[in-house]
Amino acid sequence: MKIKNNPSKTKPSDSSYKLNKISKNIRNRRSIYANQFVKGELPEPLLEEILINATWAPNHKMTEPWRFVVFRGKYLKKYGEYMAHYYKDFYSELSPEDQRDKLSYLENYPLNAACMIGVIMVRNTKIALPEWEEIAAVSSAVQNIALSCSAHKIGSYWSTKGVAIDYVAKFGLAENEKSLGLLYLGYYPEALKTLQKKENPTI
Ligand SMILES: Cc1cc2nc3c(=O)[nH]c(=O)nc-3n(C[C@H](O)[C@H](O)[C@H](O)COP(=O)(O)O)c2cc1C
Numbered sequence: 001m002k003i004k005n006n007p008s009k010t011k012p013s014d015s016s017y018k019l020n021k022i023s024k025n026i027r028n029r030r031s032i033y034a035n036q037f038v039k040g041e042l043p044e045p046l047l048e049e050i051l052i053n054a055t056w057a058p059n060h061k062m063t064e065p066w067r068f069v070v071f072r073g074k075y076l077k078k079y080g081e082y083m084a085h086y087y088k089d090f091y092s093e094l095s096p097e098d099q100r101d102k103l104s105y106l107e108n109y110p111l112n113a114a115c116m117i118g119v120i121m122v123r124n125t126k127i128a129l130p131e132w133e134e135i136a137a138v139s140s141a142v143q144n145i146a147l148s149c150s151a152h153k154i155g156s157y158w159s160t161k162g163v164a165i166d167y168v169a170k171f172g173l174a175e176n177e178k179s180l181g182l183l184y185l186g187y188y189p190e191a192l193k194t195l196q197k198k199e200n201p202t203i
Contacts, residue, residue, distance in 0.1 A: 025151050032155025037112035037186030042072075046152060047115065050185075053148040059137035061127050066138045069118035069171060071182075079116065079167055079182075080107040086163045110184070114154065117145065117183040118168035123176040138180060145183060155188040 051068055059065060071079065083106040091099045110116065121138045123131070142158055149156040160181035168179040 025147055029146055029150035030155075031157035032186070032188050032192070033157055034109050034113050034184045034186060036188050036192055037114075037155060037184075038189055039112050040114055040187035042114040042154070042185065050145055050148045050152075051117075053144045054141040057137060057140035057144050059140070060129055060133045061124075063124040063127055063129060063134065063137070065122045065124060065129075065134040066141050067120040067122050067177065069120065069168065070115050071118060072113075072115035076110045076113055076116065079110050082167055082170075083107070083109065083163050086166070113184050113186040115185050117185065118171065119158070119180040119183060120168065120173065121178045121180055122174075123178070125176050135180070142183065145185075149185055153187075154185055155192075156183055156185045158183050 047070070051070075054066070054068065055064065057066075084103040087106060088103065091102045094102065119138060119142060121134055123129075123134055146156050146158075158181060164182040165179045168182060173179060
């Protein structure tokens with residue numbers, strides 16, 4: 001079955017109006033990458049709202065298997081430096097100039113983010129759920145963050161590269177915890193064309 005990408009048009013008086021707004025928000029959400037961010041402070045109450053929305057995600061047996069760590073301020077710079085160091089050998093075959101460019105790109109990459117959020121899965125030690133259920137719950141929480149961001153015109157994306165996973169882990173994980181990477185949050189220019197949709201979804 002083919003699905004149309006455009007949310008169906010409903011009048012405000014229509015009882016499904018609210019659903020339509022939700023559909024628009026879901027379908028307009030796009031991953032926005034940190035090199036597209038422009039500097040901007042995330043107000044504290046908004047950050048709090050976003051994180052609280054994360055915790056409203058469905059989760060089996062109410063294990064709430066997540067922990068989030070907010071990185072901002074000097075940690076953006078520290079993460080850039082960490083990435084450059086992490087990838088140092090990866091670029092060792094490039095010319096010194098190209099190598100410098102690549103590493104400088106990495107160093108600067110996170111600097112315009114409003115913040116980054118470390119995503120940690122916390123396995124419940126008393127209720128033995130399959131790991132996939134806990135990952136599914138954390139992913140739902142991450143999607144709540146992404147949708148909250150897009151509703152506020154804040155860009156976000158989830159980075160699950162080894163470097164992101166390792167950076168979060170560096171800050172300490174309990175035995176029942178696992179790093180699932182980093183979410184980048186940041187403002188983006190009004191003119192950014194974010195709505196190119198992927199191929200037509202089919203069921
Ligand atoms: C579990 C997960 C991991 C992801 N990891 C990365 C990543 O490491 N690097 C990256 O650039 N994008 C990552 N993404 C973002 C995807 O590339 C993006 O969602 C996909 O291209 C679809 O685009 P959209 O989010 O705009 O719909 C990840 C997304 C998910 C759901």
